Amino acid sequence: MHIETPLFKQNARSALQDPQLQRALGGLPGGLVAQRAAARDRLPEFERLRDAGRDLRNDTLAMLDVYLEMYERKATEAGATVHWAETAADARSIILDICKSAGARLVAKGKSMISEEIGLNAHLEASGLEVVETDLGEYILQIRGEVPSHIIAPAIHLTQEQVEADFRRTHTSLPEHRRLVEPAELVGEARQVLREKFLTAEVGITGANFLIAETGSSVIVTNEGNGDLTQSLARTHIVIASIDKVLATREDLATVLRLLARSATGQECTTYATLSTGPRRPGDVDGPIGYHVVLLDNGRAELLGSRFREVLRCIRCGACMNHCPVYNAVGGHAYGWVYPGPIGAVLTPALIGIAKGANLPNASTFCGRCEAVCPMKIPLPGLMRHWREAEFESGQQPARQRYALKAWAWLAARPRLYHVAMRFAAAALGAAGRSKGRFRWLPLAGGWTRHRDFAAPQGRTFQQLWVEHQRGVPQ
């Protein structure tokens, strides 16, 4: 997928001024927030489950090599063909080769963020294959020539009216004046159009929410049922999964499933969770004849040995973006690559490099909501802070920003000097702002005061107030 992360600031600015986008975003991620909270409240063990989820993912990552080998062995025993891909390019060519030897012309696809990460569709299409996204949101994006703006609700940035216009524009074989007023009518039309594709596709490609080492199974978790049609109707099923998706046992899957849907949409569980183990067996009347799994590294093995290891616990629920004030304001496209929101702010620099991804860990207020809701308790703000340090250490920031940070670091490392300077600054600003209690403009802080006032200090620093408070309290 094309990388636009360096343009985050421009993209965010235009997103804020896009009335259509703002209307689509209005309330939607917020609705998911309320639904998650309600689901959490219905399950008293929810917070303890988060600890359990974190621990079991940590245990699995610490043994990742063993579980990957075990997964491969069990999947192979069940008749799967397991492929290993070091890079996105390797994965693309492996998948294209499978499609070619399966004689594919039409490829049906279930929703997969990994396929976005490796730019799969464009690669297959360049070789003359027709690729059809079957998740409704992904299908809408495909006919618009767009990419997902959310990892579980890919078309969250679009309004119903936009979808209606797209369907009228592309489904030209249907009657021109048909009724498309209710969401159900739009869904019905997509169902009808895509059913044809499911039945004709020679190859079905899905992602995997998880892989299970114990049984060699791939797992998809969906509500629409499109992934199941994709993988059971085509003659060949290809699963594309990154190496961090491995769980040890089916019991571990149970724990993770208890967290996933509740965190994502506030459902007790999704409509479907499907464990696939190998191809069609003797006597079976349906299911794929060929079953391939492509295990993708693309930087994750190295991530495992870095201070960002914890991000590999992610189960892609999207709760962090739903709860992120920055994501809610600008939407997912502004982030400029596959993974938006707080998880994207940590994962993207790891996958495409801090040189291109530096804007994203800076696009956070560090309010901490993402970490507070993450079902895997990934310390997202802390990891973003590591990236900010890495960016500083790499020396890419503009000179002025670097000098300011250096000056600040110098001062902050000298407590006595710092207190004097702060006392002076607080007193001076307090005196200057006493009449109005705020500043509409401040030297060196134009970026702040252009959009909002700066509250005037009361005249004393927090440290001074704290000392007085401590003295006032009886020992």
Added chain:
Amino acid sequence: MTARDAILGRVRSSLGVKAGDQRRAAIAAERMAQHPETLVPDRAKQAGPALFAQFRALLEGQQAMVIEAGPAEAVPQAIARYLESIGETTGKPPAIRFGSDARLAAMPWRDVDWIDVRHGAAEPGDRVGLSHALAGISETGTLVIAAGRDNPVTLAFMPETHIIAVARETIVGSYEQALDLVRGAFGGSGMPRTLNYISGPSRTADIGGKIVIGAHGPRRLCVIVIG
């Protein structure tokens, strides 16, 4: 070096471990043998009427229909009444399809000989699919189908209406208990080709965030409880 070796090598170097470490292999083997449950919520530990009431309430909340049919012999009649209630019997005679599941085959379909009973995998024109579940799970209102020859997976996704028969004694509290039944049927780490957890008719919220029932899979899910 193959891609496989390169990736596993990088994983090991990141973890600071060596290939063929017997101690780590033993930890993994132990985990497989014990397959410990992590944390089972209290709601999954209910029994008797409370367990069933929760199963039913959650499924209904997920827009599924739950019918208590009584003995297995009464299932065809119950299905006939259900098809009538959803308008499948108006116009041409209704048809349903199921696989080679012996429990379904043993039911008295002659009682409802005006229903066209077909077998095999789903075909594009099919309107009603019937499967027999391996288990039900009360904690989330979920049916577990071990799909294969007996219960072809396509029957659960292609027809507009999916009916799942489940024996009352196989409705358990938790996913972990259902997995015991899977192990009972397929042994150790054995699995059916497809294990489906199904918790309602298909749905989407991809258009304007509004929930619509009936996306690509069935528009209706009916659970028939036997016994």
